[in-house]
């Protein structure tokens with residue numbers, strides 16, 4: 040199987056290394072024969088080309104790996120490759136979340152495969168596991184730590200007493216962060232991953248514009264110390280739940296008991312959990328970001344395509360409506376101004392700050408409460 044890679048950065052170079060340099064029996068008839076890169080990088084390797092047509096028009100190429108990131112020109116390049124009857128495997132959650140149904144349709148029309156395991160959960164076989172679980176079960180909910188960069192930051196602040204900015208810089212140097220790390224910190228990356236996971240778990244295209252997404256940028260060292268004194272830890276979570284033809288979803292910081300699995304996830308690792316009617320709770324753990332773990336997930340997709348292995352068809356046929364009264368939960372707000380409200384359960388004063396815990400309330404009421412807070416630096420989290 041001849042493979043082309045679009046984009047030779049952290050993940051693209053990892054795919055090249057695994058396919059062309061690891062001596063696995065399964066990989067012996069796979070070879071990267073072309074790489075699309077920008078003209079300034081033309082001399083890095085003799086298989087680099089700078090025109091997508093050199094790949095789409097090359098009949099010897101069977102499969103294209105897209106690891107450029109972003110929506111454009113990734114969307115056009117993926118469509119072009121599918122229309123030229125080449126299988127496509129991508130790690131690019133932004134383009135998959137936005138255009139999954141177009142890609143699946145083009146792949147079907149052209150008799151090829153479109154796979155995207157690496158887009159969600161890095162090296163964890165999460166999407167395949169959702170598909171396997173769904174062969175028997177109805178999946179009612181999933182949640183988890185879906186972002187390696189933000190987990191690395193929170194873990195470094197907690198265990199190494201590092202500043203947020205220092206930890207972020209290290210995560211960037213290690214190749215975990217998105218090109219614009221606001222995607223990690225402000226939640227767009229997890230929104231994409233929740234959307235992709237929901238498509239597979241619930242057979243439905245949910246719209247990320249509907250559900251709340253709170254940044255984790257306001258979490259401070261003092262917040263982590265405060266929670267530690269209460270035997271708790273904060274993590275950055277994506278979550279979705281389905282009830283009949285309705286769903287709720289969130290991206291936000293969440294407070295866990297310090298002896299829970301989630302509270303103890305280190306470094307760039309992710310943990311993701313699904314709930315099914317016969318399997319119950321099922322958890323998956325592994326590196327959620329980084330060159331070789333993510334490249335590994337891409338190569339697993341390549342081998343599944345080569346060996347014609349599928350865990351079920353992806354269908355987005357079910358219509359789910361967003362409903363913000365399905366859940367009733369407790370929230371934690373740290374702010375410099377007191378809040379008086381019927382939904383407040385307790386308030387603890389710490390220096391200039393108030394740590395406010397709400398009663399169990401609906402998302403609808405919680406959003407009203409949040410909109411009444413003028414403190415731009417307020418930290419907002421949900422209790423697990």
Ligand SMILES: NC(=O)C1=CN([C@@H]2O[C@H](COP(=O)(O)OP(=O)(O)OC[C@H]3O[C@@H](n4cnc5c(N)ncnc54)[C@H](OP(=O)(O)O)[C@@H]3O)[C@@H](O)[C@H]2O)C=CC1
Pocket residue numbers: 045046047048049050051075076077106107108109112130131132133157158161214215216217218327328329330333
């Ligand atoms: N890093 C990670 O841990 C993970 C990343 N992903 C996803 O994988 C994708 C790639 O990420 P990553 O490897 O980290 O990103 P990088 O920025 O390291 O790599 C992207 C590469 O693509 C190149 N590129 C951009 N546009 C073009 C173009 N038009 N033609 C040719 N080359 C182009 C870039 O060149 P230049 O730098 O010169 O602009 C860069 O070398 C993203 O979608 C990301 O979300 C998914 C899971 C984990």
Ligand SMILES: N[C@@H](CC=O)C(=O)O
Pocket residue numbers: 158159160161185186187188189215216217223228327328329
């Ligand atoms: N930036 C992402 C990369 C993997 O999806 C992350 O940190 O999780």
